[in-house]
Amino acid sequence: MKRRGSGLAAAVLAGVVFIAGTAAAGAETEVTQVRLGIxxxxxxxxxxxxxxxRISAFVLVRPxxxxxxxxxxxxxxxxxxxxxxxxxxxxYRFGQFVPGRARMVFDLKGPAVIAKSFTLAPSKGRPWRFxxxxxxxxxxxxxxxxxxxxAVTAARRRPPLARSPKKPRYRQIVVVIDPGHGGIDPGTTGRRKRVFEKHITLAMARRLKRELDNGGxxxxxxxxxxxxxxxxxxxIARARGSGADLFISLHADFMADSRIRGASxxxxxxxxxxxxxxxxAAKENKADLIAGMDLSANSKQVTDILIDLAQRETMNHSVRFARILVDEMRKSTRFLRKSHRFxxxxxxxAPDVPSVLLEMGYLSNAEDEARLIQPRYRARLAKAIARAIDRYFHARGKAAGR
Ligand SMILES: [Zn+2]
Structure with missing residues (x-):
């Protein structure tokens, strides 16, 4: 059965965040309906x-x-x-998986296998069916x-995990902004189920980029x-590959208790x-699992290297930036009681990049949700984050005698 959002709500949102119907450039084929029958x-x-x-289907376990x-x-x-x-x-969930490929993931309540799969050509007013x-x-x-x-993942270049070559002394500070989730992984959804975290984080990341690019x-x-x-x-690899001096991951959370609001x-x-x-952390770490990746094969090795390399100094810098960030954002944003956590x-x-994860608010809370979908509020938030970044690097520059 088709259910469309009310025209008004969709119109309000269209200018703010992208909705699930957003098309990928170049994609011609339209998926028009998905039906389940018992x-x-x-x-x-x-x-x-x-x-x-041309679908390839396969089963995954755990979950x-x-x-x-x-x-x-x-x-x-x-x-x-x-x-x-x-x-x-x-x-089920659906979305872009990697450029050029789309994916649907059906969550099962228990073990199952694919008994049959076939394609039907259009007939009697029915379109193509898989x-x-x-x-x-x-x-x-x-x-x-x-x-x-x-077997179905496009090959991608991965920057080496080895330490990047020594950075030149005078160069622009590199800030990597990480919009949480995306594609097949929508993150959390708003109360009215029309706002996806992945869209809020991307809109916010773009706004913050604009703010930071302004100063040069x-x-x-x-x-x-x-x-x-x-x-x-x-x-992480992208952050390290671009020689990041700071990494900010943007997210928005969801709580069963809709009264809880505020950033952290x-x-x-x-x-x-x-x-x-x-x-x-457990919830955010599930992003890869949600997209149907099987991490069990090489995650152990990667984790070990990463933990070995996690230098205390990087962590200290992360903590310092987190404190400044809370301090600057407080001027325009409400925070949870425990504003900074570990x-x-x-x-x-990333072992050598000071990194923080910012939960901008709760999509489960009416006020937080209403604010986060407003470009004006996001602009204010971006300015506060930019001020914090300025302060942080100013202090670091002084400490380094620059
Ligand atoms: Zn998230």
Missing amino acids: HPGAVRVVVEASAEL YRVVLDMPEVRWRLPLAAGRGGKGFVAG VLDLKRATAAEARARAGRPA RYKTVLTRTRDVFVRLRDR VYTLSERASDKEAAAL AGFAVLK
Whole structure:
């Protein structure tokens, strides 16, 4: 069934954040509908499109998911599509995965396998259809058939993990801004389910970049400039590859208790400062999992290197910047009672780049949500963050005798 947002709400949002219908450049084929049907012990998934879809489908375990990879498409699905499931399919997500490729991820309530998949050509007024029959299975069966996502991932250049060459003495300060989530991973959603964290973070990142570029003092780099999925470790790699002096990851949170509001700043620590901080880190670290990546193969090695290299000095700088950031933002933004906390965020693990993660507010809170979708509020926030960055580097420059 198609459900569209009310025209007014959509119009208000259209100028503020991008909505799920945003098309990727160059994509011709439109995905127009996704239907789920229950059969005994099975769920049929039908994806309707304007042209033939060359889909590759595979099962993943821990958690149980079915992934559909396809060339880039235009999503013509209602914003709320995928939020409800049927049978053992809990729901689904869709979006761009890497440039040129799109992905759908169906979350399963238990182990299942793909029993059948086929394409139907248009007939009797029906468009192209891709049909996937999922069948309940044992955990062992699902595991045995679990696909390797590497086979469908586009090869990408990765900057080496080795220390970057010595930086020249006089150069622009490089600030890397990391808009949280993106593409297949929407992050959290607003109360009215129309605002996605990934859009807020990107809009905010762009505004902050504009603010910093104005002065000419900084070179700013965004880890993503559009609605695309970027792996956590690629975000770190991008920061290090561009010789970042500071890394700011932007996010917005969601709480079951809609009264809770306010911003908070996080820095890296292997030991979380409290339970909430630990839970939040766990949630943000799941971004790769959400996109259907299998990290188990090489995450151990990467983690070890990163922890080894996590220098105390970098952490101290991160903490110093976090304090200044809270101080500057306080002038225009409400904060949680514990405004600065520590936890093991994967995205903050660049060993030689001072890094903070800023949760700008709660999309679950009406006031925070209303503010974050306003360009005017984001401009104010950007100015406060820019002031904090100025202060931080001013102090560092003095300390270094520059
Ligand atoms: Zn987030």
